[in-house]
Amino acid sequence: MSAKPEVTMAQRKRQLVSDELTEAALQLLALKGFDAVTIDEIAAAAGVSRRTFFRYFASKEDVVVQFLTGMGADIQAELAARPVEEPPSVALRHAVWVPIAACADHPGRALRVVQLILRTPALLARFLERQAQWRDDLAAVLGSRLGLDPDTDLYPRLAAGMALSAFDAVLQRWSDSDGAEDLADLTDRAFAVIAPALDAVEGRAADAREPR
Amino acid sequence: MSAKPEVTMAQRKRQLVSDELTEAALQLLALKGFDAVTIDEIAAAAGVSRRTFFRYFASKEDVVVQFLTGMGADIQAELAARPVEEPPSVALRHAVWVPIAACADHPGRALRVVQLILRTPALLARFLERQAQWRDDLAAVLGSRLGLDPDTDLYPRLAAGMALSAFDAVLQRWSDSDGAEDLADLTDRAFAVIAPALDAVEGRAADAREPR
DNA sequence: TCCCCGGTGGCACTCAGTGTCAATAAGTTG
DNA sequence: CAACTTATTGACACTGAGTGCCACCGGGGA
Numbered sequence: 001m002s003a004k005p006e007v008t009m010a011q012r013k014r015q016l017v018s019d020e021l022t023e024a025a026l027q028l029l030a031l032k033g034f035d036a037v038t039i040d041e042i043a044a045a046a047g048v049s050r051r052t053f054f055r056y057f058a059s060k061e062d063v064v065v066q067f068l069t070g071m072g073a074d075i076q077a078e079l080a081a082r083p084v085e086e087p088p089s090v091a092l093r094h095a096v097w098v099p100i101a102a103c104a105d106h107p108g109r110a111l112r113v114v115q116l117i118l119r120t121p122a123l124l125a126r127f128l129e130r131q132a133q134w135r136d137d138l139a140a141v142l143g144s145r146l147g148l149d150p151d152t153d154l155y156p157r158l159a160a161g162m163a164l165s166a167f168d169a170v171l172q173r174w175s176d177s178d179g180a181e182d183l184a185d186l187t188d189r190a191f192a193v194i195a196p197a198l199d200a201v202e203g204r205a206a207d208a209r210e211p212r
Numbered sequence: 213m214s215a216k217p218e219v220t221m222a223q224r225k226r227q228l229v230s231d232e233l234t235e236a237a238l239q240l241l242a243l244k245g246f247d248a249v250t251i252d253e254i255a256a257a258a259g260v261s262r263r264t265f266f267r268y269f270a271s272k273e274d275v276v277v278q279f280l281t282g283m284g285a286d287i288q289a290e291l292a293a294r295p296v297e298e299p300p301s302v303a304l305r306h307a308v309w310v311p312i313a314a315c316a317d318h319p320g321r322a323l324r325v326v327q328l329i330l331r332t333p334a335l336l337a338r339f340l341e342r343q344a345q346w347r348d349d350l351a352a353v354l355g356s357r358l359g360l361d362p363d364t365d366l367y368p369r370l371a372a373g374m375a376l377s378a379f380d381a382v383l384q385r386w387s388d389s390d391g392a393e394d395l396a397d398l399t400d401r402a403f404a405v406i407a408p409a410l411d412a413v414e415g416r417a418a419d420a421r422e423p424r
Numbered sequence: 425t426c427c428c429c430g431g432t433g434g435c436a437c438t439c440a441g442t443g444t445c446a447a448t449a450a451g452t453t454g
Numbered sequence: 455c456a457a458c459t460t461a462t463t464g465a466c467a468c469t470g471a472g473t474g475c476c477a478c479c480g481g482g483g484a
Contacts, residue, residue, distance in 0.1 A: 165373030
């Protein structure tokens with residue numbers, strides 16, 4: 001009514017079309033499999049033209065990638081928000097828990113999407129590429145938390161990599177068990193395994209830093 | 213002359229065409245960038261038809277993927293060949309060292325390929341997808357070495373993931389430094405970071421295994 | 425009212441990837 | 455030597471991905 005939010009009215013139709021497309025795509029992909037769905041089908045199901053699909057997504061894979069992109073920012077934000085006195089293993093566990101908690105909140109829908117991604121080579125590849133970006137971002141945050149330069153010390157990148165390995169292992173087990181295993185329990189157990197390396201501060205300075 | 217090797221004469225023409233194609237592709241890709249090279253160009257440079265290219269490789273990406281595929285088997289074989297009494301951190305370091313040593317042997321060529329892969333999103337994605345397969349294979353070998361079931365214990369998969377994170381970090385640093393950093397030194401430092409988790413046998417049984 | 429502008433659909437084009445078929449070369453058997 | 459078999463290849467056709475271009479529509483402001 002009053003004061004225009006300045007990002008108003010017309011923009012939300014755009015968001016609506018995007019949601020429509022994402023919904024239609026995820027529905028069809030999970031149902032028929034990645035290769036069996038054409039972009040014409042997705043566009044038709046969302047009620048737009050094929051050309052319009054490409055104004056929102058760069059490719060069929062991109063629908064899923066965009067669905068995941070927000071996660072990286074969330075993990076990074078959570079890590080940055082954790083108190084600096086928290087040991088890396090605890091801070092990283094909380095950070096990685098953010099997207100996992102999102103899965104735990106919508107088990108049905110999330111499980112279908114996770115299984116689609118993990119079982120479709122093209123999507124798995126894109127998912128892992130995304131994670132490589134997350135790893136770099138997390139390494140930067142970790143570096144500033146600990147006062148280490150990610151371009152000099154190997155620790156930040158490796159710690160981020162270990163945390164994401166744990167993330168992958170959890171999702172893998174959850175997917176393979178069709179959602180039967182408990183996400184919180186899996187996460188705790190996975191981080192228990194990697195924690196000795198994440199928190200081995202005494203060894204870090206001597207072993208991982210450039211000698212001299 | 214005598215005894216036909218049974219994998220004879222005609223087969224090596226096939227190998228020759230494959231090599232020709234791989235060579236032409238890597239040359240063009242490194243020179244012009246991934247997207248700027250069409251398959252017609254590659255085929256023409258190798259002196260065959262476009263259709264023939266697809267009889268050897270499933271896609272442009274597949275040229276690089278096949279170039280990498282052997283590595284996974286090599287890592288796995290080396291891990292299986294390490295003495296069982298060797299701690300996981302040492303055995304995994306030797307296993308991961310195999311492909312890194314190959315890079316160290318041909319620094320010029322290897323660096324060009326590594327940089328091409330790490331800097332081309334589509335190739336990075338495929339590379340990481342390959343690694344996911346390596347991770348599963350290494351987890352299986354690790355499991356049998358330690359008498360752990362990879363479908364019950366999280367440790368084998370996580371240990372393999374950590375080792376491959378180290379592998380990635382080493383390649384990344386090597387690539388970013390244009391080959392200036394020493395591969396052996398990087399590898400040792402990376403494994404020094406993750407070793408505390410790989411060798412924390414005492415904590416493993418209590419923390420990572422299914423409770424009870 | 426007229427104009428400007430973001431979003432859209434339609435069209436045409438390049439390139440990736442696949443199936444099919446006919447021609448060729450090489451190796452085999454009589 | 456001739457007929458036959460098998461593998462490899464080039465040529466053609468076709469579907470689908472992805473992109474550039476342009477004309478069209480609807481709303482908001484001068």
